[in-house]
Amino acid sequence: MSPPIQSPLRRQVAELLVVRASGHASDDQRRYPKWELSNAELKRLLAEGVGGVILLGGTSNEIRHRCKKLRQWAKAPLLLCADVEEGVGQRFEGGTWLVPPMALGRLYQEDQRRAANLAERYGRCTGHQARRCGLNWVLAPVCDVNNNPANPVINVRAWGEDTATVSSLACAFQQGLAAEGVLGCAKHFPGHGNTGMDSHLQLPVLDDNLRQLMELELVPFQAVMKAGIDSIMTAHLLMRNLDASSPATLSPAVLQDILRRQLKFEGLVVTDALVMRAITQSYNAGEAAVMAFAAGADLILMPENADDAIEALCEALQSGQIPMQRLHASQERRREALQKVGTSTAKLALKDSTSIDKPLERDEDRALARELVTASLKIHHPGPVTPTESGINLLRVDGVLPCSVLTATAPALVLPSEAGFQSLLYHPLGISPWQDDRDQPLALERLGIGPVMLQLFLRGNPFRGDQDRHEPWVATVKQLQQQKRLAGLVVYGSPYIWDELIEVLNIGIPAAYSPGQMPEAQRQVLTCLLQPAQVQSSAQTPLFQDFTD
Amino acid sequence: MSPPIQSPLRRQVAELLVVRASGHASDDQRRYPKWELSNAELKRLLAEGVGGVILLGGTSNEIRHRCKKLRQWAKAPLLLCADVEEGVGQRFEGGTWLVPPMALGRLYQEDQRRAANLAERYGRCTGHQARRCGLNWVLAPVCDVNNNPANPVINVRAWGEDTATVSSLACAFQQGLAAEGVLGCAKHFPGHGNTGMDSHLQLPVLDDNLRQLMELELVPFQAVMKAGIDSIMTAHLLMRNLDASSPATLSPAVLQDILRRQLKFEGLVVTDALVMRAITQSYNAGEAAVMAFAAGADLILMPENADDAIEALCEALQSGQIPMQRLHASQERRREALQKVGTSTAKLALKDSTSIDKPLERDEDRALARELVTASLKIHHPGPVTPTESGINLLRVDGVLPCSVLTATAPALVLPSEAGFQSLLYHPLGISPWQDDRDQPLALERLGIGPVMLQLFLRGNPFRGDQDRHEPWVATVKQLQQQKRLAGLVVYGSPYIWDELIEVLNIGIPAAYSPGQMPEAQRQVLTCLLQPAQVQSSAQTPLFQDFTD
Structure with a gap:
């Protein structure tokens, strides 16, 4: 039986969802209305305890107000994230838009120190502007090794084409983020670099076994873990030799056995967007959320339907299909992550009334953007x-x-x-x-x-x-x-x-x-x-x- | 000799300029950087006393912050205007975008009362949203009678194709604006409806004499004056039989003799944008500003170069080419206009911190937009x-x-x-x-x-x-x-x-x-x-x- 709307369990479960919103203030301005909740829905879900929002679209000024508004609606601390892999300007006009990471991967072959220095500043620039916008979680660095030039979805988003380059630059980027007090997210575990298919459109299948992964795909993930990465995003890939039935996002073999046990990752595990066709073609919103959570994910990103996901998770917990400790462990990890960035966010909130009028982009950001273009x-x-x-x-x-x-x-x-x-x-x-x-x-x-x-x-x-x-x-x-x-x-x-x-x-x-x-x-x-x-x-x-x- | 930068005369003259700014917060976001002042220039000119800004571009949220910022930079009361002839949404995303006025002109032929009622609500909707954005001056209604279907610049912007229709609907619109406490502006005097040329590109020539104008083009202007219109914008047209040498914007025969003396208009006269090629092809920024002001204009809109315009005006006043009383009269008219809207703007400023989060578009605005589409x-x-x-x-x-x-x-x-x-x-x-x-x-x-x-x-x-x-x-x-x-x-x-x-x-x-x-x-x-x-x-x-x- 499903719990009443406002039951304590429902609230705890809701905390683990990250739903999608447009950065624009009004519903009519949404660019992807099919994927972006209306303000009425957002307000209700946040009031009911939903704990995270991923934002896309709008200018950097709008996003500042938007984040403030979302925090008001939520009352409890929120994870506010965006896919700003290439600087805040990639998604929000008015921010700095940087060359794709691969540019530095190529530079790294000629000048490792310079490339690593630029990657660190890349992370600082992104982190600084994200924080000023009100975001506390940047969904980067991409840690995939782009060893397949025909890869339609990673490609220039990767920091390089070999493990050493990606490891070094992703770590430098992460250090930049951390210095600015925002959370990072390594993606897409266990590695999306070697696919010739787009998981937005269909489910790619890979034949790698664990030994092969350890030699290649997992190397950068291990490196950023050592560098203190806060969260890891899963990939919608079928790793046929690890789990013949479920894609990595939904696979205990990948998330529990490899990520948690073998690699000993203690941070937050978040799914990639569950609305991607690689998932929706086989699972409904409830099934996908329960499977992902049971497999080891802490946070459920963009479920096809938030209410269905919450309800199915509640049922799985109440029935004992998923032990309650799993819920408490995920809540604890989320709390820890929020605590890490709490101080910087609180400081920012205090300065908000004065800093709101200062342009987001600083001279040093512009200089970095120029230098990155010149260097590549x-x-x-x-x-x-x-x-x-x-x-x-x-x-x-x-x-x-x-x-x-x-x-x-x-x-x-x-x-x-x-x-x-x-x-x-x-x-x-x-x-x-x-x-x-x-x-x-x-x-x-x-x-x-x-x-x-x-x-x-x-x-x-x-x-x-x-x-x-x-x-x-x-x-x-x-x-x-x-x-x-x-x-x-x-x-x-x-x-x-x-x-x-x-x-x-x-x-x-x-x-x-x-x-x-x-x-x-x-x-x-x-x-x-x-x-x-x-x-x-x-x-x-x-x-x-x-x-x- | 030109006066020192901060002389009292220079400040008084600067008050009469209306310069152009983008609605976006940062310089890099400008859509028309050639025409829109940078923030540094804006800040300086406003500090030096420039008294008006015309805004274009950006979302309605951005424009709210922009207007606040401009007022801070200016310290003295500002005229803040926009060409929102078809609702705030025509220029600023997030506002309501209404069908062009001509739609109601056609409806008026079937149902005068309904058309006039809709025009009044059209004015209210536009005025309300403009005011909420921080604007106090709407550059509408267009009072041109579109009696030339090949007119490339007025066309559906006109409220109709005959004097009675335009008069009735423009007055209704103006009443709506006034009810919302923002200034209106009738344009383009003495009537731009009968041209087959675009004054943005070249100077149209008309052969009408005063008698003909009184029978047609001037009728709607007289009607809105009677209805209390606050300002009138001049047209860049050569009225060959009234003034063979200067376009209406720069012509004492048109502005002094007809508008001020014959029609006894006591409100603000503002030029159309002086950067339009009909003007710039023959006059530089200083010449155009001095001629327009000498001819009877009170406000100088979008001079090609604000500093040149101010300097030339100062010289013309100091040399006695233009009597000082003209300056004082224009300042007085501007003060009166600002006083009219001062109360509502002040009230709004007080409510600002609470209303900023309320969406600009109300249900009644959306209903009006729908009804206008259906009716036309x-x-x-x-x-x-x-x-x-x-x-x-x-x-x-x-x-x-x-x-x-x-x-x-x-x-x-x-x-x-x-x-x-x-x-x-x-x-x-x-x-x-x-x-x-x-x-x-x-x-x-x-x-x-x-x-x-x-x-x-x-x-x-x-x-x-x-x-x-x-x-x-x-x-x-x-x-x-x-x-x-x-x-x-x-x-x-x-x-x-x-x-x-x-x-x-x-x-x-x-x-x-x-x-x-x-x-x-x-x-x-x-x-x-x-x-x-x-x-x-x-x-x-x-x-x-x-x-x-």
């Missing part, structure tokens, strides 16, 4: 791209509603425009540039005449499967070269796609790569490739002459 | 559009960086998608759908196979010249009908384009029109045109399955 830039051939009256600046982005990397004043639009190129934006909702010809994939008559400058924003984002890799960019580069129409090439994002493209690139074609996609990366890349005189004049000239919507 | 919807043929496995939902929008009318959860994308249509977005930066054939303008092979549902977001926005009208939509409708591939047609925005299209539309093709472009308009239109069962299920299903960026 690859200029294959510096140009200059010849100015042209009728050139085409063909940009490829993941989407436009919204477009996270371009605004009307983005350097990737403005600088080529000043050099005489007309911008053309290709994205999944737009009219296709492709024709049905493997060797000549680009339908050139759709673009107009003149040389083409290609700017590809490609980084293998989650939810896209391997869609990006199916776009024939190698053949396109060849085709444009054959036609003598390739004026320049830039890749922002994936080093793997960049490597494939420079292999076929003719000598002398201006080309550059940046792991970062943000305006600062665009500015630095194009300052090299275009005429410096023109670039200087640009400052902040918008692409259009508009001054209003 | 035209269903030409209700459908249903036949569901199809391979149909194309071709959307035409003004731009995508950002797109003000579409998000990934917009009904215009989601509902057709649920009915089997694949969305295809056409916008100025995208790959063109056109081929060089007058009768068959659409390059059908670029779209894919299957029936096409056309959704045109077209309203004749400023800065676009007559670009929209050059897109061959009439020929496109004919072409799709000829091919038996037109599944449905929706126009959101211009009634003129809608009228042209239904003239060639075959009987039986589902089609509808809404003057509004917001999600609520999309929802109501598509609920009629698509299968109701499918529409019901949709609620807030996103177009994509993503739950993160």
Whole structure:
């Protein structure tokens, strides 16, 4: 029998949930209304004891107010977290947006000390801004070793492609976070680096046995544990040789036997989002929550339905299917984590009324963002791209509603425009540039005449499967070269796609790569490739002459 | 000789300027950095006495904090205004976005009382939310009579196409504003309705003489003056038969002789933005400010350079070119206006700490927004559009960086998608759908196979010249009908384009029109045109399955 709504047990169980909310103040502003609770639901669940919220969307100013509001609704201490793996600016406008971790992984091969120093500052910057926003838990560092270039979900989010690099940089990042008094989270246990599938879309299957894991995937997790990581997030992967029936998130073999017993991890274990299809295709909200908790997770992240998850957990505890000690142990771990950050959060709350008006981004944050772009830039051939009256600046982005990397004043639009190129934006909702010809994939008559400058924003984002890799960019580069129409090439994002493209690139074609996609990366890349005189004049000239919507 | 930076004269003059700022907190978030002062510049100018700020961009939460901040920087009372002609939500996310005024102008022809009642509530809603945001001056109602369907800049922003309609509705709107304790502004004097040119791009020339103006354009201005309008904004038009040399904004014949003497307007006269090309193509910042002020303007809106404008005005006053009484008269008018709204603003400031957390949009605001859409919807043929496995939902929008009318959860994308249509977005930066054939303008092979549902977001926005009208939509409708591939047609925005299209539309093709472009308009239109069962299920299903960026 299910307990009454406000029973003490229900309240204790609710504490272990982390539900999803938009960073925006009003329900109508939600970008993912299917996944983000309404304010009425949030308010009720927090009043009933739900103990954590994961936030996405909104500006950094909004998020500050949002966190304050959530704390008011909750009354008890809350875990407030966000997926700010690449700086607060990755998710909340107004924060600093940093190049993806892989940029430092590559740098580490040349200069270990510099890379580790930058990773530590990366963690400090992220931690500082997260704390100022009201968050107390950063869902990073990613501790996966990206040893599969075709990995559609980890890719540049990883700190490197080998255990030593990932271990060293993830630890440096974690130290930066800790110095700023926010909790970190190592993910995705036992390692999501070697999958060719996206667990947002389906359940990847891996054949590694424990010995293989100990030699590779588990190394960075052990390193960050030693460095004092506060929490670990599980992966939605079927580790066939460890547990043939349940994905790692729901597997006692993975969470209890390996993580708790073998590796002796005493901190918080949190599931990855339970709304991901790798889970929902086989388990309902209650089943998934009970299995995860029974397997060893302390916190249940984004259950498909919070009430169902709470109810099922209550039943499992009352029936004895899960011993009550497990509940108390998880509560205790959560309390300890909150205590760790309590002091810094309390201090911040005191300063809140004065600091609220100070901009989130400090000069040192901006300097770090710039330095990271500079340190990871690859200029294959510096140009200059010849100015042209009728050139085409063909940009490829993941989407436009919204477009996270371009605004009307983005350097990737403005600088080529000043050099005489007309911008053309290709994205999944737009009219296709492709024709049905493997060797000549680009339908050139759709673009107009003149040389083409290609700017590809490609980084293998989650939810896209391997869609990006199916776009024939190698053949396109060849085709444009054959036609003598390739004026320049830039890749922002994936080093793997960049490597494939420079292999076929003719000598002398201006080309550059940046792991970062943000305006600062665009500015630095194009300052090299275009005429410096023109670039200087640009400052902040918008692409259009508009001054209003 | 120019006075020292902090001379009393300079301070008095600075009071008369209204400068432009972004609603966002940090400089990096500005959407129009060329036109929006940095925080350092703003802070300095406000400390030096600049007396007004016009705001654009940011969410309604941000704007609240922004207004507070600006008031702190200024120390003296400020005029804080915005172009929220169509509700606060038109400019600031989180506010209510209402259908354009022309919607009520059309309704007025059928039901005068209902239209006037709605216009009054339109003013209340806008005034209430503006005040809650911290604004005290709404730059509306537009009092232009849109008697030229090809008008590229007024169009649906006007309350009607004849003097009686515009007069009645503009007065009702103004009464609503006044009831909420914010200032209104009638624009664009002496009437911008009969131009075929956009003054953002060039200087339109009109041949009307005073008698003609008195019979038409000036009627609504006189009506709102009688209703107590607080301020009037000038137009950048060359009224050749009134002043052959200077545009109305800079013309003593228009501002002194007609507005002040003939019409006896005693309130504030404010220029339209002096950065518009109709002005900047002939005058620098100092010249434009001095001429406008000498001609009779009290407030100088968005000078190209605030310091130059202040300096030139100081010189003109010191040299006697402009008598000192003019300065004092303008200061006095500004003081009076501020006094009028002082009480309500002060009351609001007191309540600020409690009301800041209450959502801006009230239930009655949402109900008004819905009612306005319903009242102005035209269903030409209700459908249903036949569901199809391979149909194309071709959307035409003004731009995508950002797109003000579409998000990934917009009904215009989601509902057709649920009915089997694949969305295809056409916008100025995208790959063109056109081929060089007058009768068959659409390059059908670029779209894919299957029936096409056309959704045109077209309203004749400023800065676009007559670009929209050059897109061959009439020929496109004919072409799709000829091919038996037109599944449905929706126009959101211009009634003129809608009228042209239904003239060639075959009987039986589902089609509808809404003057509004917001999600609520999309929802109501598509609920009629698509299968109701499918529409019901949709609620807030996103177009994509993503739950993160």
